Amino acid sequence: MLHCAFQAVKKSIQAYVTRAGGSVVEVQLPFPLISEEEIIKEFKKGLEKGKENGKRIRLAIIDHITSMPCVLIPVGKLVKICREEGVDQVFVDAAHAIGSVKIDVKEIGADFYVSNLHKWFFCPPAVAFLHCRKSNLSPDIHHPVVTHEFGNGLPIESAWIGTRDYSAQLVVPSVLDFVNRFEGGIDGIMERNHDQVLKMGRMLAESWGTNLGSPPEMCVGMVMVGLPSRLKLLSEEDALKLRGHLRVYFGVEVPIHYQASKDDGEGGARDKDGIITGYARISHQVYNTLEDYEKFRNAILSLVEEKKVCKMLLTE
Amino acid sequence: MSLSHNFSHFLFKIETFFLNHHQFSIFVHPHGPHLQTLKRSNFSSFSGHNNTNMNGTDTKPTTHLPKKPKLSQTLISDSEIQSEFSHHDSTIARINNGSFGSCPQSIISAQQRWQLKFLRQPDHFYFNRLQKGIIESRQVIKSLVNADHVDEISIVDNATTAAAIVLQSVSWAFSQGKLKEGDGAVMLHYAYGAVKKSVEAYVTRAGGYVIEVQLPFPVASVSEIVDEFKKALERGKKNGRKVRLAVIDHITSMPSVVIPVKELVKICREEGVDQVFIDAAHGIGCVDVDVKEIGADFYTSNLHKWFFCPPSVAFLYCRKSSNVNDLHHPVVSHEYGNGLAIESAWIGTRDYSAQLVVPQVLDFVNRFEGGIQGIKKRNHDVVVEMGKMLAKAWGTHIGCPPEMCASMIMVGLPACLGISSDSDTLKLRTHLRDNFSIEVPIYYRAPKDGEVNLVTGYARISHQVYNKPSEYYKFRDAINQLVHDKFTCALLK
Numbered sequence: 001m002l003h004c005a006f007q008a009v010k011k012s013i014q015a016y017v018t019r020a021g022g023s024v025v026e027v028q029l030p031f032p033l034i035s036e037e038e039i040i041k042e043f044k045k046g047l048e049k050g051k052e053n054g055k056r057i058r059l060a061i062i063d064h065i066t067s068m069p070c071v072l073i074p075v076g077k078l079v080k081i082c083r084e085e086g087v088d089q090v091f092v093d094a095a096h097a098i099g100s101v102k103i104d105v106k107e108i109g110a111d112f113y114v115s116n117l118h119k120w121f122f123c124p125p126a127v128a129f130l131h132c133r134k135s136n137l138s139p140d141i142h143h144p145v146v147t148h149e150f151g152n153g154l155p156i157e158s159a160w161i162g163t164r165d166y167s168a169q170l171v172v173p174s175v176l177d178f179v180n181r182f183e184g185g186i187d188g189i190m191e192r193n194h195d196q197v198l199k200m201g202r203m204l205a206e207s208w209g210t211n212l213g214s215p216p217e218m219c220v221g222m223v224m225v226g227l228p229s230r231l232k233l234l235s236e237e238d239a240l241k242l243r244g245h246l247r248v249y250f251g252v253e254v255p256i257h258y259q260a261s262k263d264d265g266e267g268g269a270r271d272k273d274g275i276i277t278g279y280a281r282i283s284h285q286v287y288n289t290l291e292d293y294e295k296f297r298n299a300i301l302s303l304v305e306e307k308k309v310c311k312m313l314l315t316e
Numbered sequence: 317m318s319l320s321h322n323f324s325h326f327l328f329k330i331e332t333f334f335l336n337h338h339q340f341s342i343f344v345h346p347h348g349p350h351l352q353t354l355k356r357s358n359f360s361s362f363s364g365h366n367n368t369n370m371n372g373t374d375t376k377p378t379t380h381l382p383k384k385p386k387l388s389q390t391l392i393s394d395s396e397i398q399s400e401f402s403h404h405d406s407t408i409a410r411i412n413n414g415s416f417g418s419c420p421q422s423i424i425s426a427q428q429r430w431q432l433k434f435l436r437q438p439d440h441f442y443f444n445r446l447q448k449g450i451i452e453s454r455q456v457i458k459s460l461v462n463a464d465h466v467d468e469i470s471i472v473d474n475a476t477t478a479a480a481i482v483l484q485s486v487s488w489a490f491s492q493g494k495l496k497e498g499d500g501a502v503m504l505h506y507a508y509g510a511v512k513k514s515v516e517a518y519v520t521r522a523g524g525y526v527i528e529v530q531l532p533f534p535v536a537s538v539s540e541i542v543d544e545f546k547k548a549l550e551r552g553k554k555n556g557r558k559v560r561l562a563v564i565d566h567i568t569s570m571p572s573v574v575i576p577v578k579e580l581v582k583i584c585r586e587e588g589v590d591q592v593f594i595d596a597a598h599g600i601g602c603v604d605v606d607v608k609e610i611g612a613d614f615y616t617s618n619l620h621k622w623f624f625c626p627p628s629v630a631f632l633y634c635r636k637s638s639n640v641n642d643l644h645h646p647v648v649s650h651e652y653g654n655g656l657a658i659e660s661a662w663i664g665t666r667d668y669s670a671q672l673v674v675p676q677v678l679d680f681v682n683r684f685e686g687g688i689q690g691i692k693k694r695n696h697d698v699v700v701e702m703g704k705m706l707a708k709a710w711g712t713h714i715g716c717p718p719e720m721c722a723s724m725i726m727v728g729l730p731a732c733l734g735i736s737s738d739s740d741t742l743k744l745r746t747h748l749r750d751n752f753s754i755e756v757p758i759y760y761r762a763p764k765d766g767e768v769n770l771v772t773g774y775a776r777i778s779h780q781v782y783n784k785p786s787e788y789y790k791f792r793d794a795i796n797q798l799v800h801d802k803f804t805c806a807l808l809k
């Protein structure tokens with residue numbers, strides 16, 4: 001799995017793989033990065049490590065869009081490499097994907113592909129789909145909450161997991177109607193989100209004298225924008241502090257990522273004051289306006305002007 | 317509302333409060349002139365009792381949770397009750413509260429307010445509101461069931477999920493060698509279908525051996541149940557096997573009977589059963605639940621069936637003890653390893669609103685005379701009365717003595733209806749729904765060797781606060797009509 005895989009997924013691997021006796025190989029995601037080649041290179045290294053000493057790789061878990069830092073991964077290419085290298089099964093965690101990037105599960109070719117519909121596809125919390133390519137192993141995939149439908153195939157099992165509110169799952173057709181009210185439907189929305197978030201990202205990077213964490217083609221409706229190094233964002237706690245401070249004191253809601261600089265200082269981006277160790281993951285969705293990003297720009301500018309550093313920021 | 321209006325409202329509440337409590341504190345909202353309308357939860361005791369938060373450290377003062385409403389508070393009226401349930405389909409005789417429960421309008425509104433809070437600013441809700449809300453709900457449940465510690469109360473979607481959690485831990489124990497192949501689980505033959513499948517998925521599949529306790533039905537006394545249970549435990553222990561887990565319903569689903577769980581748990585302890593799991597899907601709001609007294613290791617109950625919560629919310633009680641398996645929620649989040657209660661409180665982005673309205677539901681039931689105790693008693697008395705009325709009208713019988721019923725009762729259907737299979741019961745149920753606007757589940761009781769002309773079908777009727785006698789008369793008349801028309805299930809193809 002990627003070392004920046006979503007924390008819940010990492011814990012799930014611990015709970016279900018490590019606990020059962022399996023070993024886990026983490027693939028480092030270079031960040032900031034310039035091209036997807038860097039990812040492919042690291043991934044191949046990870047596979048080699050996994051196959052050391054005649055070991056077998058039973059499962060590769062690959063994010064389609066990583067969470068933090070947020071980057072679009074070339075999953076199709078990585079799945080192909082997995083097949084070539086004899087990986088048993090590939091599971092793509094595409095939590096952000098639908099409504100964010102074009103999805104063709106056949107083209108991607110993974111065994112399992114999951115995406116949330118409440119993130120970028122306007123569904124209420126919460127609903128996601130799990131695509132399972134038909135295989136000999138399909139009958140063995142079960143929903144952990146077992147009902148009288150046990151054994152009737154995962155879609156049937158998942159469709160009844162006891163009395164609960166299924167309404168979020170039932171509005172999906174209405175959501176399709178909703179997105180089709182926009183020009184170009186979901187494709188148009190995706191394209192405009194991508195263009196706008198890049199535009200805003202560049203605007204912020206320019207205002208702050210920083211950078212974007214990845215090239216445009218590796219962003220979707222989100223982009224990582226470097227934060228001024230003068231803010232001295234030097235830990236996970238600093239990132240949380242800044243996030244809380246922005247929420248409470250500036251009315252800005254944006255997640256912040258701490259990117260540790262490498263020891264040799266290579267590969268890290270710099271601004272005029274030092275190494276950039278903090279990134280904001282901004283997003284653009286149909287409800288956003290220019291003012292949202294200007295508010296954020298001004299907030300950071302005023303923090304820098306007042307010579308604030310993360311450690312001293314209040315969050316209440 | 318103007319400040320003065322609020323203030324006189326405030327004083328009125330203080331006055332009525334004086335009448336009912338010897339000891340009190342007056343709590344005025346610290347954030348300025350806007351005095352909140354005082355509700356039960358505002359009468360906090362500032363004597364130093366502290367809530368524990370999710371991490372076990374002290375937070376704000378404890379909420380006093382009296383089990384009965386204030387005497388002079390206006391009780392909910394009949395028309396208010398009807399209005400609270402006006403969203404029910406009024407054309408239907410709704411005498412199946414057991415399947416899906418019911419939820420009053422004021423709780424639906426409370427739920428919507430929680431949903432909108434989240435949608436308005438989800439990050440703020442996640443960081444600052446959700447955890448507090450869940451722990452408040454857990455505190456309410458802990459008090460209702462007499463658990464020792466709030467850590468023992470986890471909130472999950474439904475009893476089916478709770479069963480998966482308990483059974484998955486058994487599965488792990490098998491795969492980790494803690495349990496040997498052939499070790500057994502005991503469950504009632506009338507265990508709920510989902511639970512049976514869960515036992516198959518997590519116990520049988522892992523190498524365990526399952527014994528079903530055959531329960532007599534109709535049943536005349538608890539001793540019949542106790543005897544069969546003892547016999548099953550003996551079978552489980554044959555050939556040096558160990559019984560690792562007993563899964564016992566507090567109230568079976570179909571046929572519905574109240575099981576003497578306290579006595580069965582005692583027997584389990586005497587006979588060396590490792591762990592006991594009580595599936596009380598129908599428990600809270602239907603039958604008295606005192607988890608300490610019952611003494612099981614695990615106890616689960618839905619709150620949306622008989623405790624007026626929206627779909628869906630349940631609790632899983634896990635007695636604090638060193639013997640308890642490592643229980644985990646099957647959906648693993650970053651909270652993995654922090655204890656089941658904490659794991660269950662965050663299983664990824666979803667709508668937690670049904671879990672957050674529990675304190676509001678407590679307020680709702682306390683608008684009734686005697687609170688939830690009063691509701692339970694009245695439900696029981698009326699359902700027994702209606703059951704006897706129907707049995708008399710049809711010339712049949714009720715399936716168990718009144719003391720083995722809670723808010724549901726099994727009523728025999730005339731033998732001439734020719735109910736001769738499980739699929740007949742579904743067909744008849746559909747027929748009653750489509751042609752008579754009656755919603756009631758039907759149970760098929762297969763005849764044993766040598767029995768003839770028996771009652772083979774039983775209807776499980778229920779009573780909840782929204783029911784009216786006319787609904788039961790409608791059912792009575794419908795069956796009489798079918799009998800008169802010489803209807804048999806064989807006609808329903």
